[in-house]
Amino acid sequence: xxxxxxxxxxxxxxxxxxxxxxxxxxxxxxxxxxxxxxxxxxxxxxxxxxxxxxxxxxxxxxxxxxxxxxxxxxxxxxxxxxxxxxxxxxxxxxxxxxxxxxxxxxxxxxxxxxxxxxxxxxxxxxxxxxxxxxxxxxxxxxxxxxxxxxxxxxxxxxxxxxxxxxxxxxxxxxxxxxxxxxxxxxxxxxxxxxxxxxxxxxxxxxxxxxxxxxxxxxxxxxxxxxxxxxxxxxxxxxxxxxxxxxxxxxxxxxxxxxxxxxxxxxxxxxxxxxxxxxxxxxxxxxxxxxxxxxxxxxxxxxxxxxxxxxxxxxxxxxxxxxxxxxxxxxxxxxxxxxxxxxxxxxxxxxxxxxxxxxxxxxxxxxxxxxxxxxxxxxxxxxxxxxxxxxxxxxxxxxxxxxxxxxxxxxxxxxxxxxx
Numbered sequence: 001x002x003x004x005x006x007x008x009x010x011x012x013x014x015x016x017x018x019x020x021x022x023x024x025x026x027x028x029x030x031x032x033x034x035x036x037x038x039x040x041x042x043x044x045x046x047x048x049x050x051x052x053x054x055x056x057x058x059x060x061x062x063x064x065x066x067x068x069x070x071x072x073x074x075x076x077x078x079x080x081x082x083x084x085x086x087x088x089x090x091x092x093x094x095x096x097x098x099x100x101x102x103x104x105x106x107x108x109x110x111x112x113x114x115x116x117x118x119x120x121x122x123x124x125x126x127x128x129x130x131x132x133x134x135x136x137x138x139x140x141x142x143x144x145x146x147x148x149x150x151x152x153x154x155x156x157x158x159x160x161x162x163x164x165x166x167x168x169x170x171x172x173x174x175x176x177x178x179x180x181x182x183x184x185x186x187x188x189x190x191x192x193x194x195x196x197x198x199x200x201x202x203x204x205x206x207x208x209x210x211x212x213x214x215x216x217x218x219x220x221x222x223x224x225x226x227x228x229x230x231x232x233x234x235x236x237x238x239x240x241x242x243x244x245x246x247x248x249x250x251x252x253x254x255x256x257x258x259x260x261x262x263x264x265x266x267x268x269x270x271x272x273x274x275x276x277x278x279x280x281x282x283x284x285x286x287x288x289x290x291x292x293x294x295x296x297x298x299x300x301x302x303x304x305x306x307x308x309x310x311x312x313x314x315x316x317x318x319x320x321x322x323x324x325x326x327x328x329x330x331x332x333x334x335x336x337x338x339x340x341x342x343x344x345x346x347x348x349x350x351x352x353x354x355x356x357x358x359x360x361x362x363x364x365x366x367x368x369x370x371x372x373x374x375x376x377x378x379x380x381x382x383x384x385x386x387x388x389x390x391x392x393x394x395x396x397x398x399x400x401x402x403x404x405x406x407x408x409x410x411x412x413x414x415x416x417x418x419x
Contacts, residue, residue: 022050023406024058028066029388033073033360033373036352036390042071044380047406051376069400070388072355073374074098074381076362077337078252079228079323080123085112087326087333088120093280093414094334095402097381098371100323100362101125102207102228103137106162118407121334122381124366126168126207127159130195132185136170136209146187152194156202166205166366168228169195174214175232177261178300193222205366207252213305217243226250226365229325232261233305241312250319250365253310255303255343256336257325262303263296266330271339276397280411281335282418289336291329310347319365320344322358338397351393380406 022045030037030052041056042049074097082088082101091099101109104125116122130152131137133145146155156167172186187195192208199206200223208219209228216231220243227244230253244251259267268289271277281289295301313320322344324336341354349357363372370379382403387395402409 020046022058022061023064023403024056024061025064025066025071025384028064028384029070029390030374031070031072031352031355031359031390032375033363034356040071042374044382044403044406047380049374049376049378049380052374064384064401066384068386070385070390070395071374072383072385072389072396073359073372074383074402074404075322075337075358075396076100076368076372077324077326077334077358078321078362078365079254079325080333081325081327082108082112082123082125083327085115085120088112088116088123089414090285090332090418091121091334092119092402092404092409093411093418094277094338095383095385095396095399096121096334096337097383097402097404098368099123099333100366102168102209102325103127103129103140105141106164109163118404119409121404124165124368125163126166127162127164129168129170129209130155130187131170132187134185135187136172136184146191149190149194152191153198156195156198156204160202160204164204166207167195167199169206169208169219169224171208171210171215171219172212173218174212176212177295178298180298181295189218189222192219192224196223213237213240216240220244220247220249223247224249226252226321228252228323229254230258230306230309232258232301232303234302236305236309236312238312240309241314241316241318244313244318245316250321250361251309251313252321252323253306253344253347254323254325254340255306255310255347256331256340257328258303258306259343260292260328260330261295261301263292263299266290266292267339267343268330268332268336271332271335274397276399277335277338279415279419281332285332285335288327289330289332293329307347310344310349314349314353319361320349320353320357321362321365322354338394341393341396345393352390354393355389355396
């Protein structure tokens with residue numbers, strides 16, 4: 001039944017739909033969120049996709065030449081931590097039109113949602129995560145905590161009253177970062193199960209932070225809807241994909257941030273050198289992209305198992321969702337999603353499967369029904385790129401234009417301000 005759960009108020013507070021002259025993407029290669037159409041015309045007006053056909057004639061439309069270009073749904077980053085208005089603007093500059101936040105103070109969420117317009121990426125948020133005193137999440141500031149199953153229902157009620165769109169749980173059982181790093185306390189399995197049950201009673205999704213295979217199995221067994229990460233380790237058991245599939249869960253691998261734990265270099269370093277991305281990076285983001293977690297310097301942690309797990313999940317048709325976990329070490333808003341897509345392809349996904357993971361898959365997993373695909377009636381969140389990312393995933397970086405709610409984002413002005 002949980003696959004039928006619907007997030008409440010998904011479109012509340014979003015930007016007003018753009019009014020005015022229609023835009024016609026003419027003779028463009030189309031990736032509609034699931035399939036590739038070699039040549040298509042796409043018409044948008046008043047913030048929505050109006051028509052998709054092989055040939056459209058609209059006399060009053062502004063025509064965008066699609067020759068040699070690919071039109072895609074706006075990207076959805078399924079794991080971020082939104083810190084500011086600037087982070088939402090940066091995400092949009094790199095084609096990420098929607099972000100799924102996994103930890104945010106409710107007051108900040110309220111402020112940012114009140115500021116949302118066509119110049120900022122949309123976002124949904126888990127608000128405060130569920131954790132224990134001293135557990136993961138408490139290092140970032142004062143957060144509410146719980147310690148036993150009887151507290152789960154009230155904890156979930158409080159988060160929903162604050163505006164959380166879904167529930168995030170921190171569960172770090174089994175995490176081993178070596179003798180230099182003392183493990184943090186974590187919730188017990190009974191409390192995790194109680195939190196899942198309480199959230200599902202309100203028809204809300206539950207996404208869980210894990211860092212070890214044991215943790216992944218525990219929370220999937222408890223009924224969690226998705227994993228916010230894959231796990232560290234040198235290998236993944238051969239039945240892992242089938243296990244997750246049998247429980248109808250999704251996975252957000254966050255390979256980029258895992259690499260920042262495994263070292264010796266972050267996945268973000270290669271993004272800084274990319275000529276299609278570099279002009280849009282400010283100094284702070286460049287510095288962040290080079291960082292790694294302290295554990296990376298020990299050489300104790302391996303990420304080889306995560307790539308194996310991606311292949312197993314894909315073979316078992318588990319929904320894989322692209323997520324950056326920005327702004328953790330080695331990541332940046334928007335830009336890291338392009339690196340994550342490349343890592344997913346290196347791990348075994350096809351370019352089309354990787355594109356699905358950043359468009360229709362997260363929209364379906366989080367039940368966001370107005371975006372993630374290009375079809376009449378959908379919101380006109382779009383990315384136009386040069387080349388063909390359905391064959392060469394690196395072409396997602398060759399952004400020609402980004403549209404949020406039918407309004408083109410001024411990337412050139414953004415570049416001049418940031419570079």
